[in-house]
Amino acid sequence: MDFQVDLRDLPVDMSAPVLVTGATGYVASWIVKGLLDAGVIVHAAVRDPNNTAKVEHLLKAADGSPGTLRLFASDLMREGSYKQAMQGCQTVIHTASPFVRAVRDPQRDLVDPAVNGTRNVLRTANDVDTVERVVLTSSVAAMIGDAQDILRLPGRTVTEETWNTTSSLTREPYSFSKTLAEKEAWRVAEAQDRWRLVTVNPGLVIGPALNAEPTSESFNIARQLISGEARFGAPRIAVAVVDVREVAYAHVAAAFLPETEGRHLVVAESTDIVDLARRMLPAYGERFPLPRRAVPKFLAVAFAPATGLERGYLRRNIGFDLRGDTTKSRKMLGVRYRPAQQSMEEMLDQLAQAEALRAQH
Template identity: 40%
Template sequence: MEGGGKVVCVTGASGFIASWVVKLLLSRGYTVRATVRDLGDPTKTDHVLTLEGAKERVQLFKADLLEEGSFDAAIDGCEGVFHIASPVTMSSKDHQAELIDPAVNGTINVLTSCAKASSVKRVIVTSSTAAVVVREPGIGPDDTIDETCFSDPTACEKQKLWYSLSKTLAEEAAWRFAKENGIDMVTINPGLVIGPLLQPRLNFSAGIVLELINGKNPWNSRSYRFVDVRDVAYAHVKALEIPSASGRYIITGQISTIDDIEKVFREFFPELRIADKNEEKEVFPASYRVKLDKVKSFGLEFTPVAVSLRDTFLRLKEKGFL
């Protein structure tokens, strides 16, 4: 097995993407040090501890993004670190305290722990296409996005896209710190991640799918770009395992129109009609082209969007959200 005997750390291990990364790492033989904020909260720990192989090869550590040095113990002795923990919300009351500080300071705290640990060979940081696509003027259907594109913090502020701002500032700070401290770092920049939930709580992107199932159009868009959480987890692990991996990797799917999405969910709700686009501004227009050659070099075969949407629906129903 690729990870046999190797020890890695996953931050925010209870989260949607992170718990799938832990699951994949365990299936490949790794020992995982999983950090969570509250070791006493079963909604943050049970779904991680019941994964196959977890009993033997998962160690839980308490760590907080805003607490300096709190990741030291979990990271010391690890070969690879997956920094996935970061708040995801579009409706913060205090964007500085709720989004920007945990994203930026948390990333630097984790990287500082990595710099202290001589065992660490590579760090994989979960960023987002939110750190790629925001600019003025906005991106249009004739524009192509690739790994050289960074969101403009000024445009994020002007458009009050605080989540995008948090991911952009965090990634910029991470690259600066990695360069100054000689850290071998790779970032994964996913689009809107959907697929079956492992955790018991509703995460942000699953909430978007739930709204679509309920006939709402949360981003006021005629099209969305989804990517499967299992593909995103695979990209994370390959970014550690492939020695030549470097820089940023955008991972997102093809454009899915509202009609495409309705078609999948009508299997379960024949009468479904998703609200049409209104006069208000789209939150995240999806009508641009994306170069995916880099992530495809990992040998990734994308899960069809219909499968991802169907699997999301089935898990939402199983967990009582529908």
């Protein structure tokens, strides 16, 4: 574990459990581990507590830690399914939400789970009178949809005041789902005055996973990077990245630091896929067919359908920089960001080890 959470000097009731929804997920698993290492009782809401393969890494994290892990069955789309897990909790960390891009029905597969799931969790927080704070995993996608959002910003810089205004069901539907979900969260929060809502808005999350077979879209992107699909080049599209451990730390800090409020942009640096791949060349250039050059914009647009990308998206986004002001996350949450290269190397190390194990079998 590369971050330690010290709650001893904070006004924290260590006897009160903390609910983490979507607890087996990429980010959530690190949150659970951080809480357990700090000695917290964690109510981990998962789809099936009896699915050993899915919860094994959580059980491993609990072994030898000063904290306590309790597993609860939950269903994002079933109203009230988090009520049992939330009993006695002062803090709820809601991470459960779909992170996929290739879907058949954006409304059914992205928007409904994100919005209705968030509404279900927060309505339950209204019903459970011990809850004092809810931390929501949002995204930079709720702040910007594509470069057209960036062009209208002062200094072309994303801040906590920025909202995505360009995404829709037909244009970046994942970003649309994250925007609607966060707006719904603020709507529910502002209609009551007992618990406080805080959001964490990370960029593309990178770095190692705690589970052996991570299914996050982040790992799908990393797999594409090393698969050879882009060996002849990749479009230079800006992306904001951040290590999974910093994202987890930000959630725990947002949950317990007394003065935290509002939104928090959590981004280590802005880069692009070509730049990230080039940084991997010294360690992995001989092993994996990493992209080494940027594809000219006209070629990227022309061949977009063959690569699973949308021509309009490439026209709008190739050649734009992405800047984010992370002053608030550094000052209020105390996040210290590690270099993206380190995160990517650890991520590729994990994929390489998994590939070697599969080869042995």
